[in-house]
Amino acid sequence: xxxxxxxxxxxxxxxxxxxxxxxxxxxxxxxxxxxxxxxxxxxxxxxxxxxxxxxxxxxxxxxxxxxxxxxxxxxxxxxxxxxxxxxxxxxxxxxxxxxxxxxxxxxxxxxxxxxxxxxxxxxxxxxxxxxxxxxxxxxxxxxxxxxxxxxxxxxxxxxxxxxxxxxxxxxxxxxxxxxxxxxxxxxxxxxxxxxxxxxxxxxxxxxxxxxxxxxxxxxxxxxxxxxxxxxxxxxxxxxxxxxxxxxxxxxxxxxxxxxxxx
Amino acid sequence: xxxxxxxxxxxxxxxxxxxxxxxxxxxxxxxxxxxxxxxxxxxxxxxxxxxxxxxxxxxxxxxxxxxxxxxxxxxxxxxxxxxxxxxxxxxxxxxxxxxxxxxxxxxxxxxxxxxxxxxxxxxxxxxxxxxxxxxxxxxxxxxxxxxxxxxxxxxxxxxxxxxxxxxxxxxxxxxxxxxxxxxxxxxxxxxxxxxxxxxxxxxxxxxxxxxxxxxxxxxxxxxxxxxxxxxxxxxxxxxxxxxxxxxxxxxxxxxxxxxxxxxxxxxxxxxxxxxxxxxxxxxxxxxxxxxxxxxxxxxxxxxxxxxxxxxxxxxxxxxxxxxxxxxxxxxxxxxxxxxxxxxxxxxxxxxxxxxxxxxxxxx
Amino acid sequence: xxxxxxxxxxxxxxxxxxxxxxxxxxxxxxxxxxxxxxxxxxxxxxxxxxxxxxxxxxxxxxxxxxxxxxxxxxxxxxxxxxxxxxxxxxxxxxxxxxxxxxxxxxxxxxxxxxxxxxxxxxxxxxxxxxxxxxxxxxxxxxxxxxxxxxxxxxxxxxxxxxxxxxxxxxxxxxxxxxxxxxxxxxxxxxxxxxxxxxxxxxxxxxxxxxxxxxxxxxxxxxxxxxxxxxxxxxxxxxxxxxxxxxxxxxxxxxxxxxxxxxxxxxxxxxxxxxxxxxxxxxx
Numbered sequence: 001x002x003x004x005x006x007x008x009x010x011x012x013x014x015x016x017x018x019x020x021x022x023x024x025x026x027x028x029x030x031x032x033x034x035x036x037x038x039x040x041x042x043x044x045x046x047x048x049x050x051x052x053x054x055x056x057x058x059x060x061x062x063x064x065x066x067x068x069x070x071x072x073x074x075x076x077x078x079x080x081x082x083x084x085x086x087x088x089x090x091x092x093x094x095x096x097x098x099x100x101x102x103x104x105x106x107x108x109x110x111x112x113x114x115x116x117x118x119x120x121x122x123x124x125x126x127x128x129x130x131x132x133x134x135x136x137x138x139x140x141x142x143x144x145x146x147x148x149x150x151x152x153x154x155x156x157x158x159x160x161x162x163x164x165x166x167x168x169x170x171x172x173x174x175x176x177x178x179x180x181x182x183x184x185x186x187x188x189x190x191x192x193x194x195x196x197x198x199x200x201x202x203x204x205x206x207x208x209x210x211x212x213x214x215x216x217x218x219x220x221x222x223x224x225x226x227x228x229x230x231x232x233x234x235x236x237x238x239x240x241x242x243x244x245x246x247x248x249x250x251x252x253x254x255x256x257x258x259x260x261x262x
Numbered sequence: 263x264x265x266x267x268x269x270x271x272x273x274x275x276x277x278x279x280x281x282x283x284x285x286x287x288x289x290x291x292x293x294x295x296x297x298x299x300x301x302x303x304x305x306x307x308x309x310x311x312x313x314x315x316x317x318x319x320x321x322x323x324x325x326x327x328x329x330x331x332x333x334x335x336x337x338x339x340x341x342x343x344x345x346x347x348x349x350x351x352x353x354x355x356x357x358x359x360x361x362x363x364x365x366x367x368x369x370x371x372x373x374x375x376x377x378x379x380x381x382x383x384x385x386x387x388x389x390x391x392x393x394x395x396x397x398x399x400x401x402x403x404x405x406x407x408x409x410x411x412x413x414x415x416x417x418x419x420x421x422x423x424x425x426x427x428x429x430x431x432x433x434x435x436x437x438x439x440x441x442x443x444x445x446x447x448x449x450x451x452x453x454x455x456x457x458x459x460x461x462x463x464x465x466x467x468x469x470x471x472x473x474x475x476x477x478x479x480x481x482x483x484x485x486x487x488x489x490x491x492x493x494x495x496x497x498x499x500x501x502x503x504x505x506x507x508x509x510x511x512x513x514x515x516x517x518x519x520x521x522x523x524x525x526x527x528x529x530x531x532x533x534x535x536x537x538x539x540x541x542x543x544x545x546x547x548x549x550x551x552x553x554x555x556x557x558x559x560x561x562x563x564x565x566x567x568x569x570x571x572x573x574x575x576x577x578x579x580x581x582x583x584x585x586x587x588x589x590x591x592x593x594x595x596x597x598x599x600x601x602x603x604x605x606x607x608x609x610x611x612x613x614x615x616x617x618x619x620x621x622x623x624x625x
Numbered sequence: 626x627x628x629x630x631x632x633x634x635x636x637x638x639x640x641x642x643x644x645x646x647x648x649x650x651x652x653x654x655x656x657x658x659x660x661x662x663x664x665x666x667x668x669x670x671x672x673x674x675x676x677x678x679x680x681x682x683x684x685x686x687x688x689x690x691x692x693x694x695x696x697x698x699x700x701x702x703x704x705x706x707x708x709x710x711x712x713x714x715x716x717x718x719x720x721x722x723x724x725x726x727x728x729x730x731x732x733x734x735x736x737x738x739x740x741x742x743x744x745x746x747x748x749x750x751x752x753x754x755x756x757x758x759x760x761x762x763x764x765x766x767x768x769x770x771x772x773x774x775x776x777x778x779x780x781x782x783x784x785x786x787x788x789x790x791x792x793x794x795x796x797x798x799x800x801x802x803x804x805x806x807x808x809x810x811x812x813x814x815x816x817x818x819x820x821x822x823x824x825x826x827x828x829x830x831x832x833x834x835x836x837x838x839x840x841x842x843x844x845x846x847x848x849x850x851x852x853x854x855x856x857x858x859x860x861x862x863x864x865x866x867x868x869x870x871x872x873x874x875x876x877x878x879x880x881x882x883x884x885x886x887x888x889x890x891x892x893x894x895x896x897x898x899x900x901x902x903x904x905x906x907x908x
Contacts, residue, residue, distance in 0.1 A: 014715035024745020093632025111846030122650035170364030
C-alpha cells in the first residue's frame with residue numbers, strides 16, 4: 001500500500017468537513033421551500049409562496065436590479081481599466097513595476113470596512129454621497145485587483161513573441177493586442193471578471209457606508225432585514241442567488257474550463 | 263525587393279554595450295547570416311532591424327527607405343521566430359492570412375495568396391488545422407509561409423531551426439535555401455550554428471561582443487579567418503599554447519613544448535611572444551610516414567579511436583604529453599589505426615592559426 | 626520614449642482612480658482620527674487630540690473588543706487549519722477522480738454570497754434555529770442552547786466562511802511536496818505518522834503560514850458575519866467601527882479604530898512576508 005494515501009480516519013474527517021461547508025446552503029434552500037416560518041427537521045411542508053412573495057415585492061426587485069447594474073457596471077469598468085494597467089505593468093512600460101503592482105493590490109489588503117468609512121467621509125466631504133457613479137467607482141476599487149491579478153497571471157502565460165509576430169506582420173500595437181494577445185488571455189480574464197462580479201454582488205462593508213437608502217443592494221437588504229429576525233423570504237431570495245451563482249459558474253466552466261484558473 | 267543597410271548601428275543598456283557601431287550592407291536578394299555565440303548581439307541586431315528594439319544610435323535603411331524609427335508594422339519585413347510564434351488560436355490559413363489582411367487584401371485575392379504561400383512550403387492541405395495539431399517541422403513551415411505571404415522587402419530569421427531535431431534540421435535547411443533562392447528576397451539569418459550559416463549563406467557575418475569579427479563568403483570565413491575569434495569559433499579547433507620561435511616573412515615558427523615546432527603561413531606576433539594555436543580536427547591528416555616539404559609533420563601515438571559513422575576521431579599524443587583530436591574520414595586510409603600506433607600529423611602551414619595569447623583568451 | 630508614453634496612457638486612468646477614490650480618502654481618515662468629538666455637536670473644529678487612540682488602549686470596553694477580535698482571529702485560524710488539512714490532504718492524495726468534485730465543493734461556498742452563508746448560520750444557530758429545534762425535539766436538551774450573539778456563534782460561522790481559503794492554500798502547498806521525499810523517508814524506516822510530522826508537515830509549513838495569515842487578517846477585518854451572528858451587542862473591531870460611524874456618528878473614534886485595525890492587518894502581513902522570505906533564503 002502506498003504510504004502517503006489518506007487513511008479511513010482522514011477521509012471520514014475530510015468528508016464531514018466538506019459536508020459542514022455545504023450545511024448553510026442546504027439549510028437556506030430547505031428554509032426557502034418550507035411552509036413554516038422557522039425550520040424543522042423534517043420540513044413541515046413544501047411551498048413556493050416565499051418565492052412568489054419575493055418576486056412580487058418591489059423592494060426585492062429593486063435591490064436585485066441595483067445589485068446587477070452595479071456588478072455588471074463595475075466589472076466592465078474594472079476590466080477596461082484593469083487590463084490596460086496590467087498590460088502596462090507586464091510590458092514594464094513604467095519604472096517601479098513592483099511598487100505599482102502592490103499599489104493596485106492595496107484595496108485587497110486594507111480591511112474593507114476601512115475603505116468603507118474612508119469613502120463615507122470623503123464622499124460626504126465632496127458631496128458625492130448618494131451618487132450612483134460614486135458607488136460604482138467604489139465597487140471598481142474593490143473589484144479591480146482581481147482583474148489586474150488574473151490579467152497579469154494570464155499575460156505571464158502568453159509567449160509574447162506572438163504579439164511581436166503580429167506587429168511585424170503589419171498590425172499596430174492595439175490591433176496586435178486585440179487580435180492576438182486578448183484572445184489568448186481571455187480565459188483568465190473571464191475567471192477574473194467572474195471574481196470581480198461576485199465580489200461586487202456580495203459586497204456589504206463598502207456599500208453599506210456609501211450607498212444611499214435608494215441604492216439598497218440585495219446583500220444590504222438581506223443584511224439589514226436579518227436584524228428583524230429570520231424571514232423565509234430572505235431564504236427564498238438567497239436561494240435565487242445560489243441558483244444564479246451555480247448557473248454563472250456552470251457557464252464559466254463551459255466557456256473557459258474555469259476551474260483551471262482557481 | 264531591396265537591399266538592407268545598417269549604418270553605425272549600436273545598442274546600449276546603461277553601461278552595457280550589446281551592439282557596438284555596427285555597419286553592414288546586404289545586397290538585394292542576398293542571403294547573409296549573423297553567426298556568433300549567444301550574447302554576441304546578433305539577435306539584438308535582428309530585433310533592431312525588425313523594429314522590436316529601438317537602437318541607441320545609427321541608421322537602418324531598406325532600399326531607399328530609412329526605417330530606423332518606424333514601428334514594426336510599417337517596415338514591410340518578414341520575421342521567422344525561434345519559437346515560431348504562431349497564433350495558437352488561429353488556423354494555419356488565418357495565421358498566413360494575418361499579414362495580408364493587415365494590408366487590406368481580401369476575398370478571392372486573399373484566398374489565392376494564402377494558398378500560394380502554403381503551396382510554397384508544401385502545406386496546401388493543412389489550412390484548416392490549428393498549430394498545435396502540427397509537428398515541429400510543419401509549424402516551422404507555417405511560420406515561413408506566414409512571413410513570406412505579405413511579400414516583405416526583407417526576410418529575417420531568428421535561429422529558426424534550433425528547435426528541430428538534427429535530421430529535420432538538415433531537411434529544413436535545404437528547403438529554406440531553395441525557397442529563398444526561388445523568391446530572391448533579401449535575407450538576414452541569425453544563428454549560432456556554423457554549419458547552418460556556412461551552408462545557407464552567400465556571405466557570413468561572424469559577430470562577437472557586439473562587433474563584427476569578419477564579414478565574408480563562407481569559404482573565406484572557413485579558410486581565411488580574419489581574427490583570433492573566428493579561428494577559434496569556426497570548425498572544431500584543437501587549442502594549444504605556444505611561443506613564437508622565429509619569424510619568416512608573414513609567417514613563422516611556433517614551439518609548443520616537447521621540442522615540437524609548427525610552421526604557420528601567417529603570424530602577427532613577434533619572436534618570443536606567447537601565442538594560442540588553433541588546429542582544426544578536420545584539417546589534420548594522419549599518416550604512417552613522415553611528410554617532406556613545407557607541410558608540418560609531427561610524430562605522435564594514437565591514444566583512443568572513436569567511430570562515429572562518416573568520421574573516425576582519434577586522440578593522438580604528441581610532444582610532451584599534448585593531446586590532439588583528429589577527425590579522419592571513415593572511408594580514408596587512416597580509418598583503422600589501432601591504439602599505440604605511431605603516426606605523423608600532417609598540417610599545412612595555411613591551416614595553423616596562431617594568435618597572441620591574450621587576444622585568444624578573450625573568446 | 627514612446628513606450629513610456631504608452632505606459633502612462635494605459636496605467637494612468639486606473640492610477641488616477643485609485644488615487645482619487647482610494648488613497649486620498651484613506652489618508653483623509655488620519656486627520657479625523659486626531660479630532661475631538663462632542664456628542665450632539667460632531668467633530669470639534671481645530672481640536673487636536675490623541676484621546677481617540679489612547680482610549681483604544683486604556684478604556685476597558687475598547688480593550689475587550691480589540692482582544693476579542695484578536696483571539697477570534699486566532700481561534701478561527703486554528704480551527705480552519707485543523708479542519709482544512711484533512712480536506713486538502715484528501716484532495717491532493719486521495720483518488721484522482723474525486724479531485725475535481727471535491728475541489729468544486731470547497732470552492733462552491735466561497736462563490737456564494739457572504740450574506741447568504743451567514744444567513745444560513747442564523748437559520749441553524751438561532752434560539753429557534755435548526756440545531757436547537759433538533760436537540761429539543763430529540764429531548765437532548767430542555768432549553769435552547771445559546772449559539773449566537775457570542776463567541777461560539779462567531780467561531781462556527783467564520784470558520785465556515787474562511788475554511789475554503791485555507792483549504793486552497795494547503796492544497797497548493799501539498800502539491801509542491803515531492804512524493805519521492807516522502808517515499809524516501811518511508812524506505813528509511815519512518816512510520817507513517819513520522820513521515821507526516823518529519824517530512825510532509827515541515828514542507829507544507831510555508832502554505833500553512835500563508836493560509837493562516839490570510840484567514841487571520843480576513844477574520845479580524847470582517848464586518849458582515851460578526852454583525853449578523855454577533856448582533857448589535859457582541860462586538861468586534863469592524864462592527865464597532867460600523868456602529869461608531871453609522872449609529873453614534875463618532876467619526877473621530879471610528880477612524881482611530883479603523884487606523885488601528887489597518888495597522889494590525891498590515892503589520893501581520895508584513896511580518897509574515899519577512900518570515901517566509903527568511904525561510905525561502907534558508908532552503
